[in-house]
Amino acid sequence: MNNSSKLFFWRYLHPRFWFNWLGLFLMAGISLLPFRVTVFLGSLLGLLLFRFSKSRKHIVLRNLERCFPQWDDSQRLKVARKNFIATGRAFLESSIAWWAPARQLQSLVSCRGEHHLDQAIAENKRVILLIGHFCSLEIAAMFFASTRTVVTIYKPPHNKLMDAVIRNRRFRFGQGTLLRVSDGLKPAIRALKRGEIFIYLPDQNAGRKNGIFVPFFGIQASTFGVLGKMTKLTNAVVLPCFIGQLPGGQGYELTIEPPLADFPGGDDYKDTLRVNTEIEKKVRAMPDQYLWVHRRFKTRPEGEKEFY
Numbered sequence: 001m002n003n004s005s006k007l008f009f010w011r012y013l014h015p016r017f018w019f020n021w022l023g024l025f026l027m028a029g030i031s032l033l034p035f036r037v038t039v040f041l042g043s044l045l046g047l048l049l050f051r052f053s054k055s056r057k058h059i060v061l062r063n064l065e066r067c068f069p070q071w072d073d074s075q076r077l078k079v080a081r082k083n084f085i086a087t088g089r090a091f092l093e094s095s096i097a098w099w100a101p102a103r104q105l106q107s108l109v110s111c112r113g114e115h116h117l118d119q120a121i122a123e124n125k126r127v128i129l130l131i132g133h134f135c136s137l138e139i140a141a142m143f144f145a146s147t148r149t150v151v152t153i154y155k156p157p158h159n160k161l162m163d164a165v166i167r168n169r170r171f172r173f174g175q176g177t178l179l180r181v182s183d184g185l186k187p188a189i190r191a192l193k194r195g196e197i198f199i200y201l202p203d204q205n206a207g208r209k210n211g212i213f214v215p216f217f218g219i220q221a222s223t224f225g226v227l228g229k230m231t232k233l234t235n236a237v238v239l240p241c242f243i244g245q246l247p248g249g250q251g252y253e254l255t256i257e258p259p260l261a262d263f264p265g266g267d268d269y270k271d272t273l274r275v276n277t278e279i280e281k282k283v284r285a286m287p288d289q290y291l292w293v294h295r296r297f298k299t300r301p302e303g304e305k306e307f308y
Contacts, residue, residue, distance in 0.1 A: 011164075012160070012161040012164070017159075017161045020159065020161050020162060021161075024165060027092075027094070027095040027098065027099070028095065028098075028099045030092055030095040031095040031096050031098070031099035031100045034249075035096070035108065035249050035251070036248065036249035038089075038092050038093060038095070038096070039089055039093075039248065039249050041092055042085075042088045042089035042090070042091060042092035042093060043085045043088060043089055044088070045088035045089075045091065045092060046084040046085035046086065046087055046088025046089060047081075047084065047085060047088070048088075049084050049087070049088060050080070050081050050084035050085075053084075056293045057080065057084075058308070059292070059293055059294075059295055059308060060080045060083055060084070060292040060293055061076060061077070061080055062307070062308055063292045063296065063297070064076045064079060064080060064287075064292065066217070066219055066297070066307075067217035067219070067283075068217075068287070079287055079288050080292070082288035083135075083287075083288045083289070083290070083292050083293075086135040086136075086245055086288055086289045087135050087291075087293060089135070089136075089245060090135035090136045090137075090138070090139075090245075093136065093138075093139060094138045094139075096108070096139070097138045097139050097141070097142035097169075098138075098142070098169040098172075099169075102146040102147075102173055105139070105142060105143060105146055106143065106146060106147070107251075108139075108251035108252060109139065109140075109143045109243075109251060109252050109253075109254050110246075110251065110252065110253050110254065111143075111254045111255075111256065112253065112254070112255045112256070113255055113256035113257055113258075114256055116239055116256050116257065116258050116259065117129075117197075117239060117256050120237050120239065120259065125235075125236065125237050126192045126193065126195070126198075126234045126235060126236035126237070127197045127198070127236060127237060127239060128192070128197075128198045128200050128227070128230065128231060128234075128236045128237070128238045128239070129144070129197060129198065129199050129200065129239055129241045129256070130200055130202070130227070130238050130239065130240045130241060130260075130275065130278065130279075131199055131200065131201055131241045131242065131243075132201070132203050132242060132279040132282060132283065132290070133201060133203050133204060133290065133291040133294060134242060134243055134244065134282075134286075134289050134290055134291065135245065135289050135290070135291060136243050136244070136245055136252055136289070137201070137243065137291075139243060139252055140241070140243040140252075140254055141170070141199055142170070142173075143254060144197065144199065145170065145171060145173050145174075145176055146173045148197050149174070149175050149176055149195070149196045149197065150176050150177075150196060150197045150198070150199055151176065151177040151178075151179065151188055151191035151192065151196040151197070151198050151199070152170065152176075152177075152178055152179070152198075152199045153178075153179045153180070153181055153183070153188060153200075153201075154166065154170075154178065154179070154180065154181070155180070155181045156180055156181075166178075176196065177191045177196055179191075185226060185230060188230070189230060189233055189234055192230070192234045192236060193234060198230075198236070200227060200230075202223060202224045202227060202272075202275050202276075202279075203216070203223070203276070203279050203296070204224075204294060204296070205221070205222050205294070205295060205296055205297070205298045205299050206222045206223055206224045206225075206299070207222060207299050208222065208299050210224060211223050211224055211225065211299065212225040212268065212269065212272060213301055214269060214272045214273050214276055215273065215276065216276045216279075216280060216296070216297075217280055217283075219297055220300075220301050220304075221276070221296060221297055222298075222299040223272050223275070223276060224272075225268045225269070225271070225272040227264070227271060227272070227275055228263070228264030228265070228266070228267075228268055228271030228272070229264070229268070231263065231264050232264050232266075237259040237260075238259060238260045238263055239256055239257060239258070239259055239260075240256075240257040240260065240278050240279075240282075241254070241255065241256045241257070242254075242255050242257075242282045243255075244286050244289055245289060260274070260278070295307075295308055
């Protein structure tokens with residue numbers, strides 16, 4: 001990590017940052033707790049959010065209503081409750097991703113299919129990990145960063161202190177590249193060509209300017225449509241990768257699947273549809289652990305009414 005990304009604490013001693021510092025110290029303290037205690041506290045936090053965060057609850061239920069129309073209200077409510085628990089867990093468990101020793105983090109993650117990644121690297125292939133926005137995404141990203149050299153893209157928060165903390169924590173284990181969305185794709189392509197593993201997350205609302213409308217659960221969703229082009233430009237392989245929380249204090253299961261065959265196909269729409277389909281399959285397998293609090297369908301095609 002270069003000097004520009006290091007934390008210089010004296011820059012952030014203004015009172016407007018004190019609340020942030022309190023939260024950071026609490027999160028660092030949580031990383032010292034037994035994992036089962038963190039799971040319990042995170043689950044409790046999720047239940048509180050389910051009870052009192054009406055706006056986020058509305059978003060989750062609306063997403064489930066449209067994506068799983070075959071479910072009745074009671075089933076959607078049951079999954080929403082589980083989803084808030086998973087979200088609360090993920091929030092507190094991010095303290096492990098950011099502060100716990102690498103050995104502790106790695107001991108909590110059971111990785112299936114890692115041989116697909118090892119084989120691609122052994123064959124000197126450039127690798128793109130296609131990861132969906134599941135609740136424990138931060139654990140997955142930091143697990144890879146603890147053993148590999150990775151490149152990721154993020155949207156900086158408005159709070160300058162939190163931006164500095166994110167940049168500091170994401171690569172606390174060693175080298176890597178952390179790019180802002182505004183940096184564009186050229187730095188990511190250069191990092192891929194250097195041999196860094198690109199962690200790619202396409203399943204967020206891409207807006208009207210940067211996205212193309214492609215079905216996700218049968219709903220037109222604004223999606224970043226660049227994976228096919230990046231794969232072709234770098235001659236990379238794409239490995240779908242997903243993480244799920246295991247019950248209680250058992251940790252996480254991280255699954256790396258075989259490379260996508262015959263990808264890219266050369267058509268941006270069809271390639272992006274395939275990406276959405278891969279993520280959708282996994283969401284259907286564990287619907288309670290997807291990031292439903294995100295307004296995935298916020299941007300609508302011209303003439304279509306507001307989704308939320």
